Amino acid sequence: MMVKKNHSFHLVDLSPWPLMASLGALILTTGMVKWFHMYDMSLMMNGLMLTAAVSVQWWRDISRESTFQGLHTFKVLTGMKWGMILFIVSEVFFFVSFFWSFFHSSLSPTNEIGMLWPPMGVYPFNPFQIPLLNTIILLSSGVTVTWAHHSIIENNMSQAKSSLLITVILGVYFSFLQSLEYIEANFSISDAVYGSTFFMATGFHGLHVIIGTTFLLVCLMRMLEAHFSSQHHFGFEAAAWYWHFVDVVWLFLYINIYWWGS
Numbered sequence: 001m002m003v004k005k006n007h008s009f010h011l012v013d014l015s016p017w018p019l020m021a022s023l024g025a026l027i028l029t030t031g032m033v034k035w036f037h038m039y040d041m042s043l044m045m046n047g048l049m050l051t052a053a054v055s056v057q058w059w060r061d062i063s064r065e066s067t068f069q070g071l072h073t074f075k076v077l078t079g080m081k082w083g084m085i086l087f088i089v090s091e092v093f094f095f096v097s098f099f100w101s102f103f104h105s106s107l108s109p110t111n112e113i114g115m116l117w118p119p120m121g122v123y124p125f126n127p128f129q130i131p132l133l134n135t136i137i138l139l140s141s142g143v144t145v146t147w148a149h150h151s152i153i154e155n156n157m158s159q160a161k162s163s164l165l166i167t168v169i170l171g172v173y174f175s176f177l178q179s180l181e182y183i184e185a186n187f188s189i190s191d192a193v194y195g196s197t198f199f200m201a202t203g204f205h206g207l208h209v210i211i212g213t214t215f216l217l218v219c220l221m222r223m224l225e226a227h228f229s230s231q232h233h234f235g236f237e238a239a240a241w242y243w244h245f246v247d248v249v250w251l252f253l254y255i256n257i258y259w260w261g262s
Helices: 017-038 042-067 074-106 130-153 157-184 192-224 234-260
Strands: none
Touching (some): 042 192, 042 234
């Protein structure tokens, strides 16, 4: 039964997904601790699968509310835009903490690491090999996701699908190259403060690339189902904002950690 309302706000229905997502995150983090100490990944994988399953169901409900039920009014979209902006701002400060730690350690190396940066025995990556290639890949993906956005605005869904598919492929390729780089690294996260700051900063950025690629893949699936129009596509717009944020963070990582820090 449809309930008539005299306001433009969206009062969400009762949903099990917030509670289930919290349980999934709890199991996932507890499983990671178990993996670190007991080398057993079973609990962590269960938490990961539960979190992924809840995400699919929750995103499905939001897509239904937006596309088929018309519940995302102008006021609702305004609130969602501000929410996404504030989320990205919080992510900026998240990465600021890693850069702060890196520069605190690199600009004034302590006696414990021989007053050298990088510390003796640590051989950094050549910034003009895989890191430079990854920079070109991410900058190219920023161009293709902007191409997709403009194609949606112009109601050219064929070009939007093609350019968004290219963006997803570039995101997957970036993650593949970064994993290859980690495998070939001659130092680990436990090799002095250089290893800690390097893998924390680049590792969390890599995680954000995977999350952003997932966002864009979901948008591509929704685009194939004709969920977006030239006037109603904030789901894609938010994913594009997030992807541009990932691009900018990588530029700072490349310039400061890979190039200057080496």
